Amino acid sequence: MTKPDGNESMIEINKVAVIGAGTMGSGIASHLANAGTPVVLLDIAADKGSNRNAIAQGAVERLLASSPPAFMDNANAGLITIGNIEDNMDLVADADWIVEAVVERLDIKRRLYKIIDQVRKPGAMVSSNTSTIPLKTLGHAMPESFQRDFCITHFFNPVRYMRLLEIVAGPHTRPEVIETLSAFSEARLGKGVVACRDTPGFLGNRVGVYALQVGITAAAHLGLTVEQADAIMGRPMGIPKTGVFGLYDLIGLDLMVDAAASLSAVLPADDAFQNVADGIPLVCELIAKGYSGNKGKGGFYRMKKSAGDVVREAVNLQTGEYARADRFSLAAATAGEADGLRALVEVDHKFGQFAWRVLAKTLSYAASLIPRVTDDPLAVDEAMKLGYSWSKGPFEMIDELGPAWFKSRLESAGMRVPEVLANIGDDTFYRTGHGQYQRRIFTNTYRIVERASSVARLTDKTKTRNPLIANKAASLWDVDDGVACLEFHSKANALSPDSMALMAQSLEVVDRDFTALLIHNDAAHFSVGFSLDFALAAAKEKAWSRLDAALAAFQATCKAARYAPFPVVGAPAGMSVGGGFEVLVQCDALVAHANINVGLVETLVGLVPSGGGCKEMLRRWTEAETDDNARLHGTLKVFETIGMAKTASSPILARPLRMFLECDRYCMNRDRLLAVGKARALELANDYTPPVETAFTALGPGAKQAMQEILDRLDAQGITTPHDLVVADKLAWILGGGDRASGEPMSEDDLLKLEREAFIALCDTPATVARIEYMLAQGRPLRN
Numbered sequence: 152m153t154k155p156d157g158n159e160s161m162i163e164i165n166k167v168a169v170i171g172a173g174t175m176g177s178g179i180a181s182h183l184a185n186a187g188t189p190v191v192l193l194d195i196a197a198d199k200g201s202n203r204n205a206i207a208q209g210a211v212e213r214l215l216a217s218s219p220p221a222f223m224d225n226a227n228a229g230l231i232t233i234g235n236i237e238d239n240m241d242l243v244a245d246a247d248w249i250v251e252a253v254v255e256r257l258d259i260k261r262r263l264y265k266i267i268d269q270v271r272k273p274g275a276m277v278s279s280n281t282s283t284i285p286l287k288t289l290g291h292a293m294p295e296s297f298q299r300d301f302c303i304t305h306f307f308n309p310v311r312y313m314r315l316l317e318i319v320a321g322p323h324t325r326p327e328v329i330e331t332l333s334a335f336s337e338a339r340l341g342k343g344v345v346a347c348r349d350t351p352g353f354l355g356n357r358v359g360v361y362a363l364q365v366g367i368t369a370a371a372h373l374g375l376t377v378e379q380a381d382a383i384m385g386r387p388m389g390i391p392k393t394g395v396f397g398l399y400d401l402i403g404l405d406l407m408v409d410a411a412a413s414l415s416a417v418l419p420a421d422d423a424f425q426n427v428a429d430g431i432p433l434v435c436e437l438i439a440k441g442y443s444g445n446k447g448k449g450g451f452y453r454m455k456k457s458a459g460d461v462v463r464e465a466v467n468l469q470t471g472e473y474a475r476a477d478r479f480s481l482a483a484a485t486a487g488e489a490d491g492l493r494a495l496v497e498v499d500h501k502f503g504q505f506a507w508r509v510l511a512k513t514l515s516y517a518a519s520l521i522p523r524v525t526d527d528p529l530a531v532d533e534a535m536k537l538g539y540s541w542s543k544g545p546f547e548m549i550d551e552l553g554p555a556w557f558k559s560r561l562e563s564a565g566m567r568v569p570e571v572l573a574n575i576g577d578d579t580f581y582r583t584g585h586g587q588y589q590r591r592i593f594t595n596t597y598r599i600v601e602r603a604s605s606v607a608r609l610t611d612k613t614k615t616r617n618p619l620i621a622n623k624a625a626s627l628w629d630v631d632d633g634v635a636c637l638e639f640h641s642k643a644n645a646l647s648p649d650s651m652a653l654m655a656q657s658l659e660v661v662d663r664d665f666t667a668l669l670i671h672n673d674a675a676h677f678s679v680g681f682s683l684d685f686a687l688a689a690a691k692e693k694a695w696s697r698l699d700a701a702l703a704a705f706q707a708t709c710k711a712a713r714y715a716p717f718p719v720v721g722a723p724a725g726m727s728v729g730g731g732f733e734v735l736v737q738c739d740a741l742v743a744h745a746n747i748n749v750g751l752v753e754t755l756v757g758l759v760p761s762g763g764g765c766k767e768m769l770r771r772w773t774e775a776e777t778d779d780n781a782r783l784h785g786t787l788k789v790f791e792t793i794g795m796a797k798t799a800s801s802p803i804l805a806r807p808l809r810m811f812l813e814c815d816r817y818c819m820n821r822d823r824l825l826a827v828g829k830a831r832a833l834e835l836a837n838d839y840t841p842p843v844e845t846a847f848t849a850l851g852p853g854a855k856q857a858m859q860e861i862l863d864r865l866d867a868q869g870i871t872t873p874h875d876l877v878v879a880d881k882l883a884w885i886l887g888g889g890d891r892a893s894g895e896p897m898s899e900d901d902l903l904k905l906e907r908e909a910f911i912a913l914c915d916t917p918a919t920v921a922r923i924e925y926m927l928a929q930g931r932p933l934r935n
Contacts, residue, residue, distance in 0.1 A: 164188065164335050168246035169265060170236060172210035176252030178310035181214045181221040184230040185311060185745070186339045186819060191242045191686040196235040205315050207233035221311055223745055223801035226341040236266070248332070250304065252280040255413070260289060268297050271304045276328050278304040282356055283413040286321045286349045298323035304332060305353060305537045306342075308402075312746055314821070315538030316342035317353045337603050341819030343537040344603070348526045351417040354531055355538035357424075357520065358545065360410050362426035362513040366395030369508040370468065371431045373501045373634040377451050377465040382479045383506055387495050389542035396465075400450035404434055404445045404603030423516050433471055442466075448594075452476060466835060478928060492551050507560075508546065515561060515925035518569035526593040528571075528580050529600060540675070546580040546590075554579055609638060610673045620656055624649035633666035633836075634829045645679040646730045646762075647685055648701045651708045651914050654734075658711050667832035668715070670734065671722035671825060677747075680729020681705070683756060687923045698914065702907045705730065705762045710899065711765075713737040714844065716833035722828030724821045728752045728798065732810070733762035736771075739835055739842075741801050741815040742828040749810050750798030754878050755932040760793060761910035765885050766902040768793065770845045772810040779893075783854055786886050790858045794879050847897040849888025858883040872934050874918040881909035 163857035165188070172194035182190045211228055214221040222228060234242055243249055249267055253259055259348035267277060277297070279289055281306050290298045302324050307313035320329050329346070336342040347353040352360065381394025391398070399407055399469035399775040408430070415428035437443075437450060444450035448567065453464050453473060465476040482490075485498050494509040517531050525531060532544020548559050554575045561568050571593060580591050581600075588611050589597040600611060601858045609628065618626040624641040637657045639650055661668045671677075689698040712719045712734075721735040732749050735741055743749075749758050751760045751768070759765065772785030791797070794809055799805035802817040818827055862879050863873045871879070888897055913919045918935050925933035 154820040158583035164247045164331070164339075166246050167248045167250065168193065168243040169250045169252060170194070170243075170267070171252035171254075172233075173252065173254075173278075173818055174251070175306060175308060176308070177214055178308060179250055179252060179280065179306055180210075181498055182310045182340060182361060184227040185223045186341075187230070188339070189230050189232070191232045191234065191239075191246065192652070193239055193242070195235050196237045203235050203238060204233050204665070207235065217309075219309065219312065220800050221309065223311075224803040236263070240266060240270050243267065243270060244274060246271070248276045248278070248335075250278055250280060253426055255281060255283055257284055257288065260284070261292065262924070263653050264289075264297065264301075266292055268293065271272070274300065274548070276332060276929065277301050278332065280304060280306055280350065282410075283417060285351070285417075286319050287505060290321055290323075295323055299325045300328055302328055302332070303349075304336070305347075305355075307355065313538060313540075314341065314343045315355055315534060316340070316344050317347045317355060317538075318344055319347050319349050319353065321349065328552070333603075337606070337820060339819060341532050341821065343533060343820075343822065345530050345534050347530070347534075348524055352414050354520070354524065354534035356410065356414070357524065358513070358517050358531065358535055359539045360407075360414055361424050361427065361516055362509070362539075363395055363399060363407065364411060364424070364430055365512045366509055367399065367434070368427050369505055369512075370395070370639050371433070373505050373508075375501065375505055376477070376479070377468060378477050378479045379502065380505065382481045382732045383495075383502055383625040384509055387481055388492070388510070389548070391540045396451035399434075400444040400452055403444040403446055404438050404450050408434060408438065420934070423512070423519070424849070431468070431555055433466070433468060436471060437466070442736035492548060493553070493556070496552075510552075511564065511566060512621060514545045514549050514552075514557070515566060515569055515572070518549070518572050519567075521569070521571045527590070528592070529590045543673075550579045550581055583615050586615050602822065605826050606820065607825045608673055608822055609636060609671060609825055613638075619660055620653065620654050622649050625653035625657075627653065628659060629665075630669065630825065630829060632829065632833060634669055634832050635661050635665045635667075636669045636671055636825070636829075638672045639670075639678055640672060640674065641682075643676055643726075644672065644674055644731065645680065645684070646678055646705070646734070647682040648704060651701075651705050654712065655704070655708045658708070658715055661717060662715065665717070666713070666836045667718045667720065669720050669722055669825075669828050669832050670738065671828055674725070676725035676731075677727040678720075678729075678731025678734065679726050680731050680752070681733075681762065683923050683927055686914060687920065687927065690920050690923070693915070695915075698911055699907055702910060703903075705733075706903045709734055709737045709763045710903075712741075714841050716839075716841055718832050718839050720828050720832040720835065721750075722824040729760070730762045730764075733760055733764040733767070736767045736810070737763055738749040739814070740831055741802075741811065742819045742824060742831050743811070743815065744821040744824060745801060745817050745819045746804060746821075747805075747817075748798055748800050749805050750796065750808075751793045752798060754794055754795040754875070755796045755884070755922070756926050757874060757877035757878055757905065757916070757922035759882050759885065759909050761906040763899075763903060763906070765793065765882070765906050766788070766899055768809070769847065769902070771885060773813070773847070774845055778851065782848065783850055783857060786850060786854055787857060787861065790861065790879075790886055792883060794861075794882055844899055847888075847899070847902060849893060849895045849897050850886075851888060851891060851893030851895070853893055855883045855887040858887070873920070874916075874935050877916065877918065878913060881913055 167183050168191040169176050170193045180190045183190045190413045191836050192207050194206040196203040209558045214691045264807035286303050290301050303319035305317040307315050333344045366384050377396045381397050386390050411428050418424050451466050454461050455464050464473040528546035532546050535541045558572050588600045590599050620627045626638050628636045630636045718739045720740050721738040722742045727749045751764045753760050772789050773782045776782045802811045805811035889905050922933045
């Protein structure tokens with residue numbers, strides 16, 4: 152069975168009850184089940200029909216069909232016991248933690264707390280998932296014995312994927328409650344826990360909803376298109392590529408209206424949020440027409456069928472009419488002048504005006520929350536990085552702009568300068584000194600940036616030390632105890648010849664000076680694969696010798712890692728596909744994040760794995776087999792897996808595909824990958840013996856015929872396209888052993904040569920070039 156790691160906890164939470172089976176309650180329940188914790192999920196009894204548990208049952212059914220998947224494995228649903236609060240409150244009696252996630256109505260919550268208090272066992276913890284009602288209001292009129300066990304645990308949606316958990320304690324809350332829930336949530340649920348004061352919106356939504364409201368109002372006022380605003384208020388600001396309007400659609404326009412209204416109702420009249428709380432009239436107009444976002448028929452964006460194709464359309468912010476969405480390039484529009492935050496806001500164009508308005512208001516608003524909401528900028532930054540997936544928090548952005556420069560620019564614009572910024576002088580909010588990474592708190596003193604036990608980030612280390620070797624695509628770091636860490640850091644960590652050159656050098660350095668190598672990074676994605684830009688350029692120039700040399704170097708480097716005289720451990724998170732997975736599949740072991748997405752997806756762009764992926768998957772499926780029938784069965788499994796570009800959204804689902812092996816482990820908390828991966832590398836280093844190179848046997852024409860039969864069935868079902876058949880034919884050629892006869896021995900290098908030949912042959916087809924161009928331009932596969 153796949154072994155999780157980094158999940159150990161001394162905390163005794165053996166059963167949890169979640170009351171409220173809506174989006175948040177069911178999401179919390181499913182993620183507790185992902186952590187292996189039995190859960191009771193209750194909601195009100197159904198009004199009609201004989202199934203009084205229909206509401207909770209329907210919630211579980213929606214979880215099983217959700218996209219992205221709520222469960223790491225649908226079998227985890229078996230840990231959820233459903234019921235209703237009229238008939239089944241006895242199921243709550245032995246719960247260690249009871250989570251209330253019902254509708255945001257104070258009267259309903261208070262009635263429920265009285266019922267809970269009557270059935271809960273002594274010391275059972277109770278928390279509310281509210282984001283708008285203060286804790287002091289929720290617990291008012293409840294006995295102190297209840298308030299001692301009561302707090303707020305504010306999860307973010309979708310619960311499995313959003314890492315932030317805000318915990319709010321009241322004046323009567325026992326410290327043990329907060330310590331227990333924090334430790335359990337960090338270790339078992341994989342959450343980044345941020346302690347918040349009992350203030351409206353806490354930290355994540357207080358800043359995040361404000362930023363979204365500023366973004367949509369500024370875009371409309373300045374006359375930007377939806378696409379332009381998302382391109383600016385996206386990756387150039389270190390915000391996910393969904394941008395502002397795309398995120399609005401993802402959350403739901405109706406939910407955003409409710410969130411803004413809720414915050415507006417509880418914030419003071421003079422709070423800056425009130426200036427943007429109403430957003431723009433178009434939002435309500437779209438909702439009235441049924442455009443509530445991605446969950447409905449669209450929002451600011453919609454998908455529409457046109458001439459047999461699905462076209463993405465964007466709404467005009469002035470007219471409300473839809474038209475084909477343009478892929479706006481900020482770099483092209485500004486001639487590359489908008490590289491970095493300072494350059495972005497100084498662009499002499501409405502694009503720069505938009506960037507400045509968003510950053511000036513958002514960052515100054517975040518700064519104004521100190522010390523009213525928290526004394527520590529780190530808490531605000533962590534909330535935005537974990538809850539909204541920003542690459543940098545507001546105070547890290549201010550540091551990038553320069554606090555003194557930012558203060559001066561605010562003054563020039565006639566904007567109020569928050570106290571924490573007015574007092575900073577020539578300092579920064581973060582600094583390194585004496586080998587320590589520190590942050591500045593409100594008392595104008597610096598404290599070390601510390602993480603929870605067993606939590607370690609590579610970026611914390613890289614801020615206080617120099618790389619052993621580095622180039623523009625990768626770096627090698629000493630992470631102590633005889634372990635070096637190879638970090639890819641190109642755009643989306645696409646692997647180029649520079650990436651592999653640094654990896655090859657790293658193997659030499661580790662062999663000379665270290666005990667083991669860890670391959671890991673803190674980026675959103677480990678690697679999206681071999682650089683399509685490089686492949687496309689070579690294909691258009693027909694530079695086949697250059698492409699063959701790059702592929703050969705890729706293969707040789709990965710093979711050198713597999714047979715190195717020291718252990719190599721991969722510790723990936725996020726997208727780890729294509730060439731990125733080809734690096735991982737040749738490591739001695741993996742320590743992966745629970746939400747990893749792995750697979751060999753090259754066929755989607757008209758290519759085949761050519762970094763050793765075909766060879767390694769064939770080894771995993773056939774190496775232990777002793778007869779031709781078993782080897783043929785394994786080969787056909789590889790053909791289906793690679794040919795259909797199968798992926799797995801968790802280590803558990805990767806196991807049946809043999810993308811994850813018995814020696815591999817996973818962590819619920821991605822911030823534990825560095826520590827657990829390092830420990831795994833050192834464990835393997837004890838009496839380490841490298842593997843022996845695999846000898847293969849060609850299966851010949853019979854195997855290729857069996858693969859052709861699979862293709863014929865798929866084609867008859869209308870699943871394949873004409874170019875799918877071309878790509879699959881090349882894949883079958885590799886897996887069958889090329890033109891070798893059945894039973895003829897093959898070396899690993901023989902298979903690697905077939906991989907390169909097939910890759911280059913496909914690059915020489917117009918259909919593959921079209922697929923690569925389409926993926927680079929549209930971000931989705933072309934079915935040609």
